[in-house]
Amino acid sequence: MTAPLEMHVGQLGQTQQLARGGTATIYLVPDLRLSGFNGVRFVYKKYKEATKLGAGPSLTTGLSNFVRFRDRLPSTQRDAWDARIIWPVSVVLDENGAADGVIMRLIPDQYFHDFTKRAGGVNRKPREIETLFGDDETALRKGLTKVDLTTRFRLIRAIAAAYGMMHKENVVVGDISGRNIIYDPDPARPTIMVVDVDSARIRGNRAVFGMQPHTPNWQPPEALAASAALMRATKSNPPMPDDDRDRLRNRWSIQSTQTDVYKFALMVVRILDNGRGGAVNRDPHKARRILKAQAGDEAADLLDASLAENEKQRPTMRQWYDLLQQRRAGRHGRPAPPRPRPQAAGPATAQPDNQYLANGHRVGKWQWVEGQGWVRQSLGARHNP
Incomplete structure (x- = not known):
């Protein structure tokens, strides 16, 4: 019953x-x-x-x-x-x-925390994953304990498992942000829960509230590009045709498992490369180095692929989950030949052209593109001799 x-x-x-x-x-x-x-x-x-x-x-x-x-x-x-x-x-x-x-x-009690207020006293509320994005000093001031790198990896793996399960059942999460994942940092068994899911969409169906929103600073490149184009359209002369505007609005609003993967990758970046301003961090360089050191080249490449400008080149949540499970079990594939690390962040950070994403596409350099964020441009599919 x-x-x-x-x-x-x-x-x-x-x-x-x-x-x-x-x-x-x-x-x-x-x-x-x-x-x-x-x-x-x-x-x-x-x-x-x-x-x-x-x-x-x-x-x-x-x-x-x-x-x-x-x-x-x-x-x-x-x-x-x-x-x-x-x-x-x-x-x-x-x-x-x-x-x-x-x-x-x-929400189960272990996901709540008594946050220390600046003026004294506490505020009991769910422990949202965005508390891992900021600097340790602020976290300690709020009464949060420091979460080490091992626990952060385990939480990332748990998020990948939850999102992977949702995708397997044809659910598009859509509005992924630092506020709709809550976590328990217990080092013996860190766990997460996905909350505020009534904005999710079952594939083949309309979202309950008409469209799935983007939380600011979580938009994928395709949504940012559409938003920038719509902004330009308001100033265009002659005015942009209504059909073109509608296409741009759809481009901005339609979400998929591929936009979920991009937002998950942003979450990985912000969990691993935490600090002041971490809640809006889109620069993958440090997180990529951490992933490579902790889980190998394939993990770093998977992050690259997940942040691809073209959503069709992004991997699946299943690929993330499988790779992180392999790391948990201590099963690492044969190491790939060493490759140069990304240079320090800059307006157009160059990288060698002979690298490949986890999906087999050859990639160029990381670039900051206004209206899109940090993107790594595809140079086409891999061709074996």
Whole structure:
């Protein structure tokens, strides 16, 4: 027996506000008990009126399909899913039968932290992965413990496993950022959970809220390029044709497993090359050196491929997971011949032309491209003599 896929507001009983965001308010529902969830506590994510209005009349159907997706997973797969992902388990309907919000499991306690405030006291909230992006001094001031390189690698591997599982089930995460992964840094068994997934999209379906947003400083090159082109279009004379504008808007908004891989690679860069300004870091040079030293040339090449300007040249999350699992088991392939390391970051950092990405494409130099960030240009597919 599983939880009801839909329920009415009146069935929730007492609620207690926990947090308020831009799109919804989160309430604890202390008395709610659902079949198939022994000892689990739940929260009610109530969408704001503006959020529901923006989603349109398809919101109820979209959320119902979202909930049913998890319910259709085989039980063993669903258990693995729930261990890594806070996915909605029921749609809450208002008095008119329209979607008002969703029921989700309460985040487990080990993912919370008492953050020290500057003015004194603490603020208890989830430990978001973006706390690993900054400098150690700020982290210590907030009461966070220093997370060593080994633990950071294990957390990256756990994120790759979660995203890989989602891709295997044809789910595009979409709005990946430093705030929708939470983590437990316990060195004995560091773990993560994916949260705020109602903006994800099941492939072949429309996103529940119409489109999947990009968090600022996480946009892939194709979205940045489309955004820059749209900005130029506002000043063009004669005006850009409407069809061309629509194509650019689609280019900006449409997300895929390839945009997920790019954003995951940004997360790897920011976890490994942490420090002041780390939350907006797009320069892969230091993270690449760390990956190469810790996991070999193939890992460094995989980062290069993931940050490719052309999304079709990016690898899969499965490739990331497999490689990081090999490192965990101590299985390293035969070392590749040594190659020059990237030079220090600059406006046009040169590298040899005879390198290859993990997907077999030959690459040129890293370049900072305005409106796109650090990109490594492809010179075409590899041709064996």
